[in-house]
Amino acid sequence: MAEKSVVRTEQAPGPFQGAPYSQAIRAGGFVFVSGQLGLKLGDEGISGSIAEQTEQIFANMRAILEAAGSSLDRLVKTTVFLVDLNEFAAMNEVYARHVGDAPPARSTVEIAALPSGAKVEIDAIAEI
Numbered sequence: 001m002a003e004k005s006v007v008r009t010e011q012a013p014g015p016f017q018g019a020p021y022s023q024a025i026r027a028g029g030f031v032f033v034s035g036q037l038g039l040k041l042g043d044e045g046i047s048g049s050i051a052e053q054t055e056q057i058f059a060n061m062r063a064i065l066e067a068a069g070s071s072l073d074r075l076v077k078t079t080v081f082l083v084d085l086n087e088f089a090a091m092n093e094v095y096a097r098h099v100g101d102a103p104p105a106r107s108t109v110e111i112a113a114l115p116s117g118a119k120v121e122i123d124a125i126a127e128i
Contacts, residue, residue, distance in 0.1 A: 007031060011063035013039045016115055023064050026128060031068040035081065035123040036060045037114065046118045050087040054094040057122050062098075065126055074127040075104040081121040085110040091120055 007024035008014075015021050016037060024033040038046050038053025039060070046053065058072070065071050080095070082088060088108065096103070104124070114121050 003027070007064060007068040009063050009067035011041075011067070012036075012060040013041055013043075024068055026068050029128055030076075031065060031070050031126050031128055033061055033064050033068075033124040033126070035079075035121040036064075037116070037118045037121050039116075039118075046116045050082075050090045050119045051094050053118065053120050054091045054122075057120065058094070058098040061122065061124060065124075068126075068128060070126045070128050072098055072126075073100050073102075075099060075124055076127060077105045077125040078107075079123050080106060080108040081111050081114065082108065083111060083114055083119050087119060095122075 004025050004027035006022045007026055009023065012023060014023065016039065021034050024031050036057045038048060038056040040056055062072055080091065082091060
């Protein structure tokens with residue numbers, strides 16, 4: 001069985017409100033990035049439009065992936081959680097700019113709510 005190791009960087013927010021999870025886990029040639037919210041380093045809350053939150057998610061995800069020895073262009077699967085599917089187009093426009101010409105497989109679901117008024121959360125799996 002492949003070993004797993006915790007990925008931690010100070011360049012992205014830690015687990016939201018001290019919850020018991022890791023920013024990411026490296027295992028079996030992949031990095032599994034926990035769901036990221038549009039939280040900026042040092043901020044207590046989440047604000048901004050769906051586009052601004054999605055931009056911040058990708059900034060956080062980039063930092064975590066780089067700490068794991070990977071990058072956004074090595075993404076193989078993402079899941080996008082939206083509070084309002086009517087905001088899909090605005091999220092998708094930002095998303096498309098960050099995933100390149102060979103975008104990962106993706107699932108998108110509408111959910112009832114996210115912590116602290118977040119509009120979007122994205123988790124990811126990438127090759128190392």
